[in-house]
Amino acid sequence: MKKLFSHGYFRSIGFKIAFIIICVGIIPFVVCVPISMRAYESVSIRTDATNLMAQAISYNNQIVTSGYLTGDENSLLDTQLKAVAESYNGRILVVNSTLKIVRDSFSADVGKTVIWENIIYSMQGQSLYYYDKLTNYLIVTVPLTSSEGETVGVLVINKSMDYILTNEDTFLSYMLIGEIIIVSLTLIVAVFSHIHFTKPIKRMSKSLDAIVREYTSEMPEEDSFTELQDISSKFNEVIGKLHSIDESRQEFVSNVSHELKTPLTSMKVLADSLNGSEDVPIEMYKEFMLDIGDEIDRETKIINDLLSLVRMDKSGAQLNVTAVNINELIEHILKRLKPIAEKSDIEVVYESFRPVVAEVDEVKFTLVVTNLVENAIKYNNEGGWVHISLNSDHQFFYIKVEDNGLGIPEDSVEHIFERFYRADKSHSREIGGTGLGLAITKSAIAMHNGEIKVRSKLNEGSTFDVRIPLNYIEKEVH
Incomplete structure (x- = not known):
């Protein structure tokens, strides 16, 4: 039980789904019932007031023309008004223009003066009603007018509104029964939804646990949602x-x-x-x-290449970015590689289309150019050529290294950037490569947010295209 109601349980998706369903089932009742009760009360009062006013108007001619206001006896009208008052479980008063009560269905306050704002407003020609919540009575005041249109008195009708309370109690009883049913159904739906929605998630959790414990190496496909x-x-x-x-x-x-x-x-x-x-x-x-x-x-070169690759592989590896003259850097690298090319009678041609200054890590970018050009020289035929070109636009600079050397087999092209991969192991052995140069090259280019592509045909040569942004933008770490 303690585990069931732990802090983690209340944060679970099952609890939240169940809670939402329960709220959807209960909140409308809690909100709507008081609003419905108030609306019913308001409509009942307004309807009764309208009916009472209409009834009062129907007695206007009889009361005014019969001398009822001046004190003349009219047993028929007395009987009618008393019957109406009793049917409403209320009281009827007839007030003259001097605010004196001339008729009272209770015969209790005849001759008394009544001063009440609704009666005063009705003497000015307004028909009004007032609901007294304390006594639960509706009081309607209607002006009595002569044939000339002059207000000569006011008819006051009191009606008991106890039936509203009775109806509201009955309504609440039915609503309470309905809410018990709704809450019960809501709880059943909530529990069912909790089980239904969390079951596949628990299955996934068990599958992941099995993978962690190495019982399996694949999660079963979950097709529930x-x-x-x-x-x-x-x-x-x-x-x-x-x-x-x-x-x-x-x-x-x-x-x-x-x-x-x-x-x-x-x-x-x-x-x-x-x-x-x-x-x-x-x-x-x-x-x-x-x-x-x-x-x-050879051992030293392998270790140095491995160290370079490891440093680039680190997630927190940093670039020492500065503005570098790419033209001068490439010329310096080619000057250093010239003896290797001359040894195999390889012609190295460098073509620069425009001055290029870019934000790069000079050390790592030197590795890129050195590896590409050195590979083009080493994996070439005696008397061959290597062509290096540099160009740029408003956003990137481009380096192309092409040769007419040995080329790369078609099935090896997509693997040449893998560590220790060699397209021709026997030839690489003679040359003395480590199989890490192109892996280092690709890592260094990726760190500069650039890309490298290769096109090659066996025994015809290879072309490497490098594209790197002129302005380095550090990637956000999430």
């Missing part, structure tokens, strides 16, 4: 992506282990060969040491 079906579908998409990420992580760890282990294995083999041989010629000793040095350089 469209919204829950969408949520279930999205959860499965997220779970699928998480599994994909986990598989990528495992593959990444495996690849890292392999890539780091390979140079170490080579160095161990070379070292064992030297240690296991006697009187090793100095030339062979130097050759083996050079090979060991190359393997150390």
Whole structure:
């Protein structure tokens, strides 16, 4: 019971749905009943007042022309007025122009002067009514007029309105019975709705718990409500992506282990060969040491690339953004890569269409250009060419790196930005790549809110198109 009515229960969707249904069932009754009672009372009083005024007007000629106002006896009229007063469980008074009571159905106040504002207003020609809630009587005052239109007196009719209270009590009794039925039905509907609406949510919760405990790897499709079906579908998409990420992580760890282990294995083999041989010629000793040095350089490059990639992968990774002259930066990078190109007789052509100054992280952007151009040189044929172009518009600047080298197989194009992926593993082995360069390139471009596209044909060459905003806008972290 304590758990059922805990703070968390009152915040649950089931409780809120039940509460809304109960409110919808009860509030209209609480609001409408008093309004209905007041409307009934008002209409009853107004209707009775209208009827009494009409009846009073019907006695006008008899009272005025018979000398009733001056004190003449008229037993027939007395009988009629007393009968009317008794039928209303009330009282009838006839007041003359001097405000004296000349006739009283109770015969109690004849000859007395009555001063009341409604009677005074009626002496001026107004027909009025007043409901006295204290005594529960309706009092109607109607002017008595002569044939010349002069007001010569006032007819006052009192009527008991006890029937209103009786009717209201009866009405309330029926309403109370009806409300008990409505509340009962409302509670039943509320409980049913609570169970109906929360049941699929609880099923989803159990499915998620099973996924957390690794009993299953997929949430069953929930088809009870469209919204829950969408949520279930999205959860499965997220779970699928998480599994994909986990598989990528495992593959990444495996690849890292392999890539780091390979140079170490080579160095161990070379070292064992030297240690296991006697009187090793100095030339062979130097050759083996050079090979060991190359393997150390390769190991260092892999570690440096991994560190660069890890730094870019961090969710809180920051860019040191400054205004950089892109033309000068590319010229500086090409100057540094020139010896590599000359070694393989690769012609490097740089074409700049206009001066470009952009807000970039110079270090990370240097990695982008260096990796793309260096790959174009290394994965090229001897005597080939590499063409680099720079252009811009009012919003972006564009870098194109194209070559007539080895190209990329069609089925490998969509994978080249994956870590440790190599389209041609044997050729990459000769070149000495780590398989991380393009992954680093894409991460660096993404950090600048840019994008990279590739077009390639095997044995014909490749073209990489890079687009980066001129002005860096930091993404909001939600």
